Amino acid sequence: MIEISALAGVAVAALGLVLTPGPNMMYLVSRTISQGRRAGMISLAGVAAGFGVYLTAAATGITAVFTLVPELYAGLKIAGACYLLWLAWQAVRPGGVSAFAPQTLPRDPARRLFAMGLVTNLLNPKIAVMYLALIPQFVSPGAGPVWSQSLILGAVQIAVALLVNALIVGTAGTVATFLGGRPVWLRVQRLLMGTVLGTMAALLLTDRTRPASV
DSSP states (O other): OOOHHHHHHHHHHHHHHHTSOOHHHHHHHHHHHHHOHHHHHHHHHHHHHHHHHHHHHHHTTTHHHHHHOHHHHHHHHHHHHHHHHHHHHHHHSTTOOOTTSOOOOOOOOHHHHHHHHHHHHHTOHHHHHIIIIIGGGGOOGGGSOHHHHHHHHHHHHHHHHHHHHHHHHHHHHHHHHHHHTOHHHHHHHHHHHHHHHHHHHHHHHHOOOOOOOO
């Protein structure tokens, strides 16, 4: 049986990642402001499908590859940490742009909105890091089959991510207007996000665990 600490750990990590600016957040905010909340929610459905693809890959034993080739796992963690540090720098650097300063996007039909949400999530390095480097650290060989633990932990991540992203879609316009007229708040938001990303990168680099085998 999965320990509560593992569930809580995944939930906290998922919350930290979903609250930091990245491809998903920037696309959903831009799409919502450009085309409305309905378009944002359809795009979010595509993002949810992308989570399903990653969850399926994790549950079918993709982490076993990293158990067999520990160098590959170490390389992934280093690459993931470097990406998080790059995101942190983009957030705090002079002239950095907030996720709530969106680009204007053309109006697209529902099918394309869904597809763009799916592709954006599948190509999001943060999600790959979450499933291939972070979640395996909370899997315990003595807590049951690895595939079932991966499903449960992945479901926790998806629930947190979808809830937060739905709130972002629902409030994107209001938050963008609020922050747009308050440059100090924008700087605070960027500094906070940069700190969270930098901390997660440091934890990823200093972790010495290996993924459990299937």
